[in-house]
Amino acid sequence: MAVGAGITEPLLPVSGISLGVTCAGIKKVGRRDLTVIELTPGSTVGAVFTKNAFCAAPVTVCKQHLAETNDIRLLVINTGNANAGTGKQGLEDAMETCTRLAAKRSVDVNQVLPFSTGVIGEYLPMTAISNGLPNALEALAVDNWMDAAQGIMTTDTRPKGATRQFEFEGETITVTGISKGSGMIRPNMATMLAFVATDAKVPAGLLQKITTEATESSFNRITVDSDTSTNDACVLMATGQSNASAVVDEADPLYQQLLSTVKDVMLSLAHQIIRDGEGANKFIEVKVEGAVDRAEALKVAYSVADSPLFKTAMSASDANWGRILMAVGKSGVENLDVDQIDVYLGDVQIVDEGQRAPGYTEEQGTKAVSGEEINVRICLARGEVTESVWTSDLSYEYVRINAEYRS
Amino acid sequence: MAVGAGITEPLLPVSGISLGVTCAGIKKVGRRDLTVIELTPGSTVGAVFTKNAFCAAPVTVCKQHLAETNDIRLLVINTGNANAGTGKQGLEDAMETCTRLAAKRSVDVNQVLPFSTGVIGEYLPMTAISNGLPNALEALAVDNWMDAAQGIMTTDTRPKGATRQFEFEGETITVTGISKGSGMIRPNMATMLAFVATDAKVPAGLLQKITTEATESSFNRITVDSDTSTNDACVLMATGQSNASAVVDEADPLYQQLLSTVKDVMLSLAHQIIRDGEGANKFIEVKVEGAVDRAEALKVAYSVADSPLFKTAMSASDANWGRILMAVGKSGVENLDVDQIDVYLGDVQIVDEGQRAPGYTEEQGTKAVSGEEINVRICLARGEVTESVWTSDLSYEYVRINAEYRS
Numbered sequence: 025m026a027v028g029a030g031i032t033e034p035l036l037p038v039s040g041i042s043l044g045v046t047c048a049g050i051k052k053v054g055r056r057d058l059t060v061i062e063l064t065p066g067s068t069v070g071a072v073f074t075k076n077a078f079c080a081a082p083v084t085v086c087k088q089h090l091a092e093t094n095d096i097r098l099l100v101i102n103t104g105n106a107n108a109g110t111g112k113q114g115l116e117d118a119m120e121t122c123t124r125l126a127a128k129r130s131v132d133v134n135q136v137l138p139f140s141t142g143v144i145g146e147y148l149p150m151t152a153i154s155n156g157l158p159n160a161l162e163a164l165a166v167d168n169w170m171d172a173a174q175g176i177m178t179t180d181t182r183p184k185g186a187t188r189q190f191e192f193e194g195e196t197i198t199v200t201g202i203s204k205g206s207g208m209i210r211p212n213m214a215t216m217l218a219f220v221a222t223d224a225k226v227p228a229g230l231l232q233k234i235t236t237e238a239t240e241s242s243f244n245r246i247t248v249d250s251d252t253s254t255n256d257a258c259v260l261m262a263t264g265q266s267n268a269s270a271v272v273d274e275a276d277p278l279y280q281q282l283l284s285t286v287k288d289v290m291l292s293l294a295h296q297i298i299r300d301g302e303g304a305n306k307f308i309e310v311k312v313e314g315a316v317d318r319a320e321a322l323k324v325a326y327s328v329a330d331s332p333l334f335k336t337a338m339s340a341s342d343a344n345w346g347r348i349l350m351a352v353g354k355s356g357v358e359n360l361d362v363d364q365i366d367v368y369l370g371d372v373q374i375v376d377e378g379q380r381a382p383g384y385t386e387e388q389g390t391k392a393v394s395g396e397e398i399n400v401r402i403c404l405a406r407g408e409v410t411e412s413v414w415t416s417d418l419s420y421e422y423v424r425i426n427a428e429y430r431s
Numbered sequence: 432m433a434v435g436a437g438i439t440e441p442l443l444p445v446s447g448i449s450l451g452v453t454c455a456g457i458k459k460v461g462r463r464d465l466t467v468i469e470l471t472p473g474s475t476v477g478a479v480f481t482k483n484a485f486c487a488a489p490v491t492v493c494k495q496h497l498a499e500t501n502d503i504r505l506l507v508i509n510t511g512n513a514n515a516g517t518g519k520q521g522l523e524d525a526m527e528t529c530t531r532l533a534a535k536r537s538v539d540v541n542q543v544l545p546f547s548t549g550v551i552g553e554y555l556p557m558t559a560i561s562n563g564l565p566n567a568l569e570a571l572a573v574d575n576w577m578d579a580a581q582g583i584m585t586t587d588t589r590p591k592g593a594t595r596q597f598e599f600e601g602e603t604i605t606v607t608g609i610s611k612g613s614g615m616i617r618p619n620m621a622t623m624l625a626f627v628a629t630d631a632k633v634p635a636g637l638l639q640k641i642t643t644e645a646t647e648s649s650f651n652r653i654t655v656d657s658d659t660s661t662n663d664a665c666v667l668m669a670t671g672q673s674n675a676s677a678v679v680d681e682a683d684p685l686y687q688q689l690l691s692t693v694k695d696v697m698l699s700l701a702h703q704i705i706r707d708g709e710g711a712n713k714f715i716e717v718k719v720e721g722a723v724d725r726a727e728a729l730k731v732a733y734s735v736a737d738s739p740l741f742k743t744a745m746s747a748s749d750a751n752w753g754r755i756l757m758a759v760g761k762s763g764v765e766n767l768d769v770d771q772i773d774v775y776l777g778d779v780q781i782v783d784e785g786q787r788a789p790g791y792t793e794e795q796g797t798k799a800v801s802g803e804e805i806n807v808r809i810c811l812a813r814g815e816v817t818e819s820v821w822t823s824d825l826s827y828e829y830v831r832i833n834a835e836y837r838s
Contacts, residue, residue, distance in 0.1 A: 077767040078760025078785070109753055111770070111786040144753030145787045332739070336830050346516055346551030353485025360484040363518070378485070379518045380552045420830050423743050 027299040027307040027396045027416070030182040035169035036189065038200050038221040040064035040263025044163035045175035048156025050149055051104030051142060058153065059175040060125070060160040061099040061219060067263045068228040069096045070235030071137075074256035081107045081114035082138040083255060085122065089134040094228040097131045099219065099259065100160075101139040102153060103178050103204075106255050109145040117148040125157055139217055141178055141204065141255050173202040176217055180204050181300055186292035188285050192278050195268040197224050199285045203243075203293040205300075216243060218258040218293055224282050225264030226271045233274065234283050235260040242290035245413045246298050247329050260286065298414045303421030306338050307397050311412040314404040320357055321411035324402060327355035335418035338398060343389025345374045352402060360404075368401040369393055434706040434714040434803045434823070437589040442576035443596065445607050445628040447471035447670025451570035452582035455563025457556055458511030458549060465560065466582040467532065467567040468506040468626060474670045475635040476503045477642030478544075481663035488514045488521035489545040490662060492529065496541040501635040504538045506626065506666065507567075508546040509560060510585050510611075513662050516552040524555040531561055535568060546624055548585055548611065548662050580609040583624055587611050588707055593699035595692050599685050602675040604631050606692045610650075610665075610700040612707075623650060625665040625700055631689050632671030633678045640681065641690050642667040649697035652820045653705050654736050667693065705821045710828030713745050714804050718819040721811040727764055728818035731809060734762035742825035745805060750796025752781045759809060767811070775808040776800055 041063060048058040063069070071090060073083050089096070100121055107114045122136035140148070163171075173183035187200040201220030226234070239258050264270065271279045299307050310329045315321035328334055331351040337344035348367055353360070367375035369392035374384050392398070448470060455465040470476070478497060480490050496503070507528055514521045529543035547555070570578075580590035594607040608627030633641070646665050671677065678686045706714050717736045722728035735741055738758040744751035755774055760767070774782035776799035781791050799805070 076757065076760040077762075077764070078756045078769045106753075109756055109782075109786055111784075144756075332825075332829075339830065346513075349485045349516060349551075350483065353483040355484075357484070362485045375516075377518075379516055418739075418830060420827050422739075423746065423825060423827050423830055 026181050027304050031185050031296065033187060035173070035185045035200050035202070036187045036198050037166040037169070038198050038263060039166070039223045039265035040067060041221045041261065042164040042166050043168035043172040044160040044165065045168065045171045046156050046159035046163055048102070048152045048159070050102055050152050055104070056171070056175040057103045058156040058160050059101040059172050060157070060164065061101075061172065062129070062164055063097055063261055064263050064265060065097070067096065067261055068094055068226055068231045069262070070228070070232040070260040072235055072239045072258050076256070078108070080140060080255045081110055081118040082140045083257060084115060085118040086137045086139070086257065089122070089137055092134045093132075095135055096137055097135040098125055098129060099137050099139065100125050100157075101176050101217065102142070102148070103176060104142040105140055105146055105148055106142045106144050107140040107148050108255060110147055113147055117150055120150060121148070121153055124154055128157060128161060137259070139255070139257055141176070141217055169200055169202060172219075176202065176204040178204065179302075184293055184296040184300065186289045186296070188289055190281055190285055192268050192281060195266050197222060197266050197268060197282065197285070199282070199289050201289045201293055203297060205297045216256045216297060218243065218290065219261070220259070220286065220289055220293075221261040221263065222282065222286070223263050223266040224268060224271065224278065225266070226262040226282070230271055230274065230279060231260060231262050234279075234286055237283060238287040238290045241287055242294040246294045247326065247413060247415050258290075295414060298416050301416035303419040303424070304416035305396070305419055305421075306417040308338055308415050308417065309399050309412055310415065311399065311401045311410065312404065313401065313410045314406055315409040315411065316407035317409055318411055320406070321409050322413065323357055324352055324355045324404065325411055325413040327351045328400065328402070329413050329415040332418055335415070338393060339417035339419045341390060341394045343369055343374060343386065343393050345380065345389070348400065348402070349375060349378070364405040366403040366405070370399050433588050434711050438592050438703065440594060442580070442592045442607050442609070443594045443605050444573040444576065445605050445670060446573070446630045446672035447474060448628045448668065449571040449573050450575035450579040451567040451572070452575065452578045453563050453566035453570055455509070455559045455566070457509055457559050462511070463578070463582040464510045465563040465567050466508040466579050467564070467571065468508075468579065469536070469571055470504055470668055471670050471672060472504070474503065474668055475501055475633055475638045476669070477635070477639040477667040479642055479646045479665050483663070485515070487547060487662045488517055488525040489547045490664060491522060492525040493544045493546070493664065496529070496544055499541045500539075502542055503544055504542040505532055505536060506544050506546065507532050507564075508583050508624065509549070509555070510583060511549040512547055512553055512555055513549045513551045514547040514555050515662060517554055520554055524557055527557060528555070528560055532564055535564060544666070546662070546664055548583070548624055576607055576609060579626075583609065583611040585611065586709075591700055591703040591707065593696045593703070595696055597688055597692055599675050599688060602673055604629060604673050604675060604689065604692070606689070606696045608696045608700055610704060612704040623663045623704060625650065625697065626668070627666070627693065627696055627700075628668040628670065629689065629693070630670050630673040631675060631678065631685065632673070633669040633689070637678055637681065637686060638667060638669050641686075641693055644690060645694040645697045648694055649701040653701045654733065654820060654822050665697075702821060705823050708823035710826040710831070711823035712803070712826055712828075713824040715745055715822050715824065716806045716819055717822065718806065718808045718817065719811065720808065720817045721813055722816040722818065723814035724816055725818055727813070728816050729820065730764055731759055731762045731811065732818055732820040734758045735807065735809070736820045736822040739825055742822070745800060746824035746826045748797060748801045750776055750781060750793065750800050752787065752796070755807065755809070756782060756785070771812040773810040773812070777806050
């Protein structure tokens, strides 16, 4: 049910990052469900987490550890169990996972960040995790990115990864990342996790800036069903193992080039999530032009991208311009003049100043939305700001997966 | 696919209100699609309309006429065509409909209110409407409420109506209403229309207050898919034909009794819309208790009621408490402490202070959501305010209706 082809590019190693994956039997026997990522000493990390008030225990522990130190050495990710809605016991389990891993590598407990995705409201199977950790550590290798991409999958139908390189002052800088989502495990919700690394040398403060800005323009621009997970997390790691000099400040050309490349990797990962969205048959860009500011552009874009009526129409390859205008109209933008709005599907203008465009035929519209890739462009004619968000269609399959995934 | 039984009660006439329905052939031959409601001289009206910025031509004309006069004498409602996205021509057509009807009854054009529901972006078939008006007028009768309930249906599977009476100082006051929604006509969106009348005598200002307040607690408390129509309208008419004295002010006991009865009728009509919601197999109340204020209670309630993951779980009779907590958590309430939250499904406590309730079994939960009627109660423990909203589940059938309704 995924849209387009999966990744075919090899995921390039990032010097200073090793990854190990094992089958710990957390939920199912023989499934790769426990991943460890080790960072070389001196690495820095940036991270963003779910804004859901109901956040999972590992998210709380991650935030706590990052508040204490940026000298992170290990990430541990389990699937099959979200460790959410598990209260005090959940926090203890997340912490205990870190403690056990820290002991095996002789680092402090707060140098370990835990991540979980899977069933809500069940306690972590600590014995399985504890038994799995040595195997994951034994498997550590620099060229395991694809294994790790598979190791963090839940109901994803395919692994998600992206890799880029650029030259800076004669040195090659690599950025490689993996992500998962929007999978679902009974009785649970979608979770997005992403882990991206570079061998550039970046002070922690600047790395956090890059993480926040790149996340904002990638993972924060996608929506499958408007629901926000309790476990969402995105981590950017910088090992400093390349021979390029350290990033100095935001004006540094290396900062700009790295930011641009990280954005590119994260946007690719975000798009892969949408292409593998639950029940997705369509990959849809909703671009809003001519907004007064970014907030307004996003308000309109999300109002369309999250509208069930718009998404079901796209699922049926129905160029339903009335539903697009309806969704624009309900977005809550003040003093919106619908008689100024133009709408395009691909190259076809379907709405001209709030009405069906002259000469537009339904055949043209149907053709514009019949493929797997759909571009909706909404011109508000109020200002100069353009923003895009990406979404999938709302299909039978989405309902089936989320209503009946009880196995 | 509707939930529970349809209306069986007879809809009582309201003295001073006549209704006439005809088949004008607006979209299909032989379908009742044109309804006229005539108010006796001296009646007052209150009205609320869609907040969608992309509002249909008849909504604009209604607002204009009501700004000029409250001495409304006729309502004209067509199905099959929403007269939305039709620009200047649409406004002229809506006005022309009023002009023709006004001429036939020798009233001013601004004493007529027009309503449309159906296809977006097509011009009104003025010849069909013009030819239909005399037939609708000829059919006018006081006991035609059920005919009118059928006459305003689009893809509704059954007519919606409610009727109540109460005694005040020895006089009987009647409140009767009809509504339609959430039907769909290619290539179009849901539209809610409601027309409620009473024979009480109520000054226009007070009647508008009753309309606004009763709408707020009924039609503004339901959601099928979070999408807002361009054509939504609710009109409350008061003919003053009962022998009770006129309502004096808000402190008047008659005001209070009438408000309560109108609320009751509108809530019944609103619930009937949800029970007949597209693809609905479940009628779901989401009640939020212990909120700081009404806005907070509604924010949480709608976050749950509009969550696709919650709605698909309900469709599958899956007591998925993780999705409920997720939806509460993403509602955007500031400083929400999830460790204070309790959740009940019917009488079964499923969440106790943010975790699975002790002793709760999945069997209990499944039983609580396996019927057609589901009650979700969320206790925030932050304040004293309680609010409810009502919704339906998200089923295959919803997707089928909205993706494939192309006939």
